[in-house]
Amino acid sequence: xxxxxxxxxxxxxxxxxxxxxxxxxxxxxxxxxxxxxxxxxxxxxxxxxxxxxxxxxxxxxxxxxxxxxxxxxxxxxxxxxxxxxxxxxxxxxxxxx
Numbered sequence: 001x002x003x004x005x006x007x008x009x010x011x012x013x014x015x016x017x018x019x020x021x022x023x024x025x026x027x028x029x030x031x032x033x034x035x036x037x038x039x040x041x042x043x044x045x046x047x048x049x050x051x052x053x054x055x056x057x058x059x060x061x062x063x064x065x066x067x068x069x070x071x072x073x074x075x076x077x078x079x080x081x082x083x084x085x086x087x088x089x090x091x092x093x094x095x096x097x
Contacts, residue, residue, distance in 0.1 A: 002028070003053050014061045021061040026054035039063060
């Protein structure tokens with residue numbers, strides 16, 4: 001019996017004194033993907049009734065990137081940006097000839 005979708009979590013831990021991270025996942029898709037990547041070393045499998053329901057991997061923490069995310073802008077802001085861009089393009093076209 002496998003885990004429900006809500007139980008298929010992924011946890012990444014690392015500390016500042018080490019260059020490695022530990023990645024635990026019960027997400028079956030991610031688990032299989034990590035098994036296929038050489039950079040992630042399988043260190044432990046968790047089983048329930050003989051079936052693998054989770055695994056822990058060790059990898060270099062440089063593989064993780066934390067991104068700022070996308071800025072959310074309103075339709076009004078988009079329209080203003082489009083007008084400014086259009087105006088800038090027109091000025092470039094006028095100055096070329």
